[in-house]
Amino acid sequence: MKKLLRNTMVASAMAVCFNTQVVAAEFINVLTGGTSGIYYPLGVALSQIYAKAMPDAKTAVQATKASIENLNLLQAGRGEVGISLGDSFSDAYKGDPDAGFKAPLDKLRTITALYPNYIHFVAAADSGIKSFADIKGKRISVGAPKSGTQLNSQKILEAAGISYKDFSKVEYLSYAESVELMKNRQLDVTLLSSGAGVAALRDLATSQKVVFLTIPADIVTKINDAAYQVGVIPANTYEGQTADVQTIMVQNFLVTHSGVSTETVYKMTKSMFENLDQMVAAHSAAKGIQKENAIKSLPAPLHAGAEKYYREIGLLK
Numbered sequence: 001m002k003k004l005l006r007n008t009m010v011a012s013a014m015a016v017c018f019n020t021q022v023v024a025a026e027f028i029n030v031l032t033g034g035t036s037g038i039y040y041p042l043g044v045a046l047s048q049i050y051a052k053a054m055p056d057a058k059t060a061v062q063a064t065k066a067s068i069e070n071l072n073l074l075q076a077g078r079g080e081v082g083i084s085l086g087d088s089f090s091d092a093y094k095g096d097p098d099a100g101f102k103a104p105l106d107k108l109r110t111i112t113a114l115y116p117n118y119i120h121f122v123a124a125a126d127s128g129i130k131s132f133a134d135i136k137g138k139r140i141s142v143g144a145p146k147s148g149t150q151l152n153s154q155k156i157l158e159a160a161g162i163s164y165k166d167f168s169k170v171e172y173l174s175y176a177e178s179v180e181l182m183k184n185r186q187l188d189v190t191l192l193s194s195g196a197g198v199a200a201l202r203d204l205a206t207s208q209k210v211v212f213l214t215i216p217a218d219i220v221t222k223i224n225d226a227a228y229q230v231g232v233i234p235a236n237t238y239e240g241q242t243a244d245v246q247t248i249m250v251q252n253f254l255v256t257h258s259g260v261s262t263e264t265v266y267k268m269t270k271s272m273f274e275n276l277d278q279m280v281a282a283h284s285a286a287k288g289i290q291k292e293n294a295i296k297s298l299p300a301p302l303h304a305g306a307e308k309y310y311r312e313i314g315l316l317k
Contacts, residue, residue, distance in 0.1 A: 026057040026264070031073055031082030033066035034144075036176040036200040038285050039083045042114075045282035046081070046272060053271035054264070065174075067148030068092070068100065074257045075105040081260075081268060085117060085148035085193065086251040087155070087227035090299035100146055107257040109303035111269055113296055115288030116249040118233050119152055120192040120201060125209035127188035132213045136162060138188035139169040141178040149193040152250065156191075156215070159222035175200040183207055193250065195285025196237050205238040212238070212245045220248055226297060227251065256303050265305025273309075291315070 030047045033039030040063055047059040062079065064070055070082035071092040084092075088099070095104030123129035129138060142157075142164070143149030150172060157163065164170045171178070171187065178190040179200045192201060204210060217230050231249025235242055254272070256265055272279070273294075279286035295302065295310060302310070310316040 026054070028054070028057050028059045028081065028264070028268070029079040030059065030061045031064050031070040031079040032061060033064060033070075033083065034174045034176060035063050036174070036179075036198075037066065038195040038198055038283050039066055041282040042279060042286060043083065045279050045286075046268075049271050049275045049278055050268055053267050057264075065144050065147050068146050068151070071105055071108060071255065074255055075107050077107075077257065077259055080264070081111065081254060081256045083114065084253055084255050085152070085227075086113075086253055086297070086299055087225055088148040088151055089253050089255060090227060091151070093300040099151055107259065108300045109256050109258055109265075109306075110295075110298045110300050111254040111256050111265060111303060111306045112272070112289075112294040113298075114252040114254055115195055115285050116229075116231060116251050117152075117193045118196050118231050119156065119215060119248040119250070120194065120198070120233070121189060121213040121215065121247070122182075122192065122201060122204065123189040123211045123213060124182060124185070124187075125211055129189055129211060129213070132160070132215055135189050135213070136166045137168055139171070139186070140167050141171040141173045141181065141187055141190040143172065143178075143191060143193065144174045145172045147174075149191060152193045152248075153191045155223050155225065155228070156219060156248065159219045160216075179204045182210075189213075195252075195283065195288070196233050197284055201238055205240055209240060210238075212241050214245060215247045217246065223248075227299075251297065253299065255300075256305075258303070260303070260305070262303075262305040262308060265303045266308045267305075269306045269309040270312075 030043040032043030043061045047061045051059045067084040067088040073079045091099035092101050092105040095101050142153035181187040233245040235244050
């Protein structure tokens with residue numbers, strides 16, 4: 001009798017362990033960015049889409065420092081899906097030490113290309129900054145430490161022949177913190193890498209007069225990175241911005257890792273593309289998500305689940 005009871009207890013323990021593994025496999029943590037950026041509202045929309053498509057899964061949204069933190073968390077298995085800038089993603093997968101990746105993050109996998117980020121160089125109207133060349137000697141915020149934005153600023157400034165030593169003050173701040181210091185006249189210029197219409201800059205442009213700086217096209221050539229392209233922030237995206245602004249754009253990607261099951265990633269990919277209207281409702285930047293661009297210029301291999309969906313719809317043969 002004791003032997004039978006012991007065997008029953010062992011079997012029950014194994015069943016509990018097995019069930020725990022199943023639940024863990026169905027937990028979807030969406031890694032985003034700061035709450036004042038675009039990654040966060042899109043991540044919330046994704047979690048809602050996933051919850052409906054996979055009712056047995058438990059979804060959560062995590063605010064992070066965006067691209068680089070998301071990539072490191074995914075490599076460590078501390079999230080199932082996240083958003084990242086394409087250059088950060090490429091540098092992470094290759095293990096570029098100059099970008100802060102000492103070893104390749106080889107577990108990363110691509111789900112889809114999303115929308116482009118635009119590099120916003122924004123100066124206070126009373127700072128005396130009229131063009132990109134005028135930023136030397138000024139007080140600047142270049143993005144949160146080790147963030148995708150900070151990596152963008154580093155590459156752009158280097159290509160322009162400008163170092164951090166050329167500024168009177170350099171801050172490493174989030175979008176919200178940068179805008180707050182601009183409002184308080186503690187910064188002259190800030191850099192935000194984001195989809196067009198980011199809330200933090202809408203807030204800044206409505207509270208004071210600012211200048212959106214044109215970035216010369218030759219800087220893209222000097223950067224020599226396929227992730228960087230010439231882009232345009234359309235006129236009237238922000239208060240007082242009455243003309244198109246030539247700048248640099250960098251594609252965003254939806255990223256996962258090799259430990260997430262094929263079926264889960266298949267459902268994540270399919271449900272997102274079938275509910276793009278919900279993504280656009282979360283933020284207009286999602287209008288830039290196009291199915292035909294989903295697998296262009298991938299920084300890392302496609303996850304098998306995403307590949308399954310693209311074969312199903314004929315995007316892959």
